[in-house]
Amino acid sequence: MxxxxxxxxxxxxxxxxxxxxxxxxxxxxxxxxxxxxxxxGAGKTTLIRMLCTLTYPTEGSASVASYDIVKEAGKVREHIGLVSEKMIMYDRLTAFENLKLFGKLCNIPKGTLQKRIDELLKLVHMEKWAKSQIGTFSTGMKQRINVIRALLNVPEILFMDEPTLGLDPQSTSEIREFIRNLNVKDKATIILTTHQMIEADMLCDRVGIIDKGKIVALDTPRNLKRIVAGADMTSVDVDIPNLTNEMVTTLKSLSGVVSVVREHETHLLIRARGEDAFDMIIDSIRQNGGKIASIKSLEPSLEDVYLHITGKEMRADVKGKVKSFQGDGHGPMGGRRSRVR
Ligand SMILES: Nc1ncnc2c1ncn2[C@@H]1O[C@H](COP(=O)(O)OP(=O)(O)O)[C@@H](O)[C@H]1O
Ligand SMILES: [Mg+2]
Known part of the structure; x- marks a missing residue:
């Protein structure tokens, strides 16, 4: 152990x-x-809160840094840091004052604390803003302070609950880089929750997929994707300039087709099973008079894994956030490489 x-x-x-x-x-x-x-609603935050001793389990047990989360909660707290979903900071205090306040709550000696705050502010490129009130910061700037706040006590284990939620792309990529560095340079263990597949894929050594409170799969992103590849599932990305609702309905009704998502006006993402899925999709579109501007089959993503295991689209549950996370998938850091055929 x-x-x-x-x-x-x-x-x-x-x-x-x-x-x-x-x-x-x-x-x-x-x-x-x-x-x-x-x-x-899958239960990610509740699980994190139990591990951070913020709420008691109803049943079962857990140890964090070898300490029991119920019987040795105080010890657990000494070894962990939490970047919580909700930022709890005082808008009228400066970045430095906020950090100092929380450092005091952690019983960090004054001299050490001052030095640590300076170091951490530099690490997230916020040293210039140390004396500015948090209330004047953008969400991205606030989140940087929120993140380093969790690092004041040099935790061995860092919990991050949706650390990039609601951040602009620039801050998102900086926070991700920062997480990776913490892990590589400082050897920190990091537990990260996310509903962004791409984030899990990019950052995590192993991923537990949680659905309705249950872990339904747990492995490296690579092995998880193999499950889908082994199940002979294909993801097809197709652009049809004259796309009609009828084409979508017909595609949905094909046996073997698992899901059809209309991503934009002319654009579909289709997931299907079976060896001849790709040809079947092309035939169906053509039979309905569809003109195919481009079509490619994509390598399995964690989204496909989620769909395969739970039988439902994860993006359907995150309406309104769909845009950002599609953008991510195709960006320069996107984990999905397309295999054009
Ligand atoms: N304090 C609470 N009281 C009642 N229900 C809660 C409370 N906290 C969370 N829940 C419910 O527990 C489920 C899991 O929530 P949560 O852990 O926040 O999920 P996630 O972080 O994955 O979005 C949800 O159905 C949520 O409504
Ligand atoms: Mg949550």
Whole structure:
């Protein structure tokens, strides 16, 4: 057990009849970046909150840094940092004052604290803003302060709950880079929750997929994608300038077609099973008078894994956030390489 940062056994949290976290058994190795991936309401935050001793489990147990989260909560807290979903900072205090306040709460000696704050501000390129009120910051700037706040006590284990949620692309990529550096240079174990597949794919050594409180799959992103490849699932990205609703309906009704998502006016993302899925899709579109401007089949993504395992689109659960996360998938850092045929 010595090489384990976190071990949970049947960890469960109920809110009345609702089972938010349902008998979760996970082991996170020291030095790992471990991702918890799932749509809104899957139970990610509740699981993190239990591990951070902010709420008690209803059932089951867990150890963090070898300490029991219930019986040794104080010890657990000494070894962890939490970047929570909701930023709790005082708008009228400066960045420096906010950090100092939280440092004091962690009992960090004054001299050490001052030095640590300066270091951390530099690390996220915020040293110029140390004396400015948090209230004047953009969301991206606030999140940088929120992130380094969790690092004041040099935690061995860092929990980050949706660390890039709502951030602009520039801040998102800087925070991701920062997470990677923390892991590589400082050997921190990082537990990260996200509903962005691309984030899990880019950053995590292993990913637990969580659906309705249950871990439904857990492996490296690469192995998870193999599950889909093995199941002979194809993702096809097709552009049809004269796309009609009828074409979409027909495609949806084809046996073998698992999902059809209309990404833009003329653009479809189709997931289908079977060897001849690709040809079948082309035939169907042509039979309906569709002109295909471009078509390519994509390598499996974690989205496909989620769909394959839970039988539902994750993006359907994150309406309104769809745009940003599609953009991500095709950006320069996108994990999906297309295989043009
Ligand atoms: N304090 C609470 N009281 C009642 N229900 C809650 C509470 N916190 C979370 N839930 C419910 O538990 C489920 C899991 O929520 P949460 O852990 O926040 O999911 P996620 O972080 O994956 O979006 C949701 O159905 C949510 O409504
Ligand atoms: Mg959450």
């Amino acid at each position: 010595d090489n384990m940062a976190i071990v949970t056994e049947g960890l469960t949290k109920k809110f009345k009849d609702l089972v938010a976290v349902d008998h979760v058994d996970i082991e996170v190795k020291k030095g790992e970046i471990f991702g918890l991936l799932g749509p809104n």
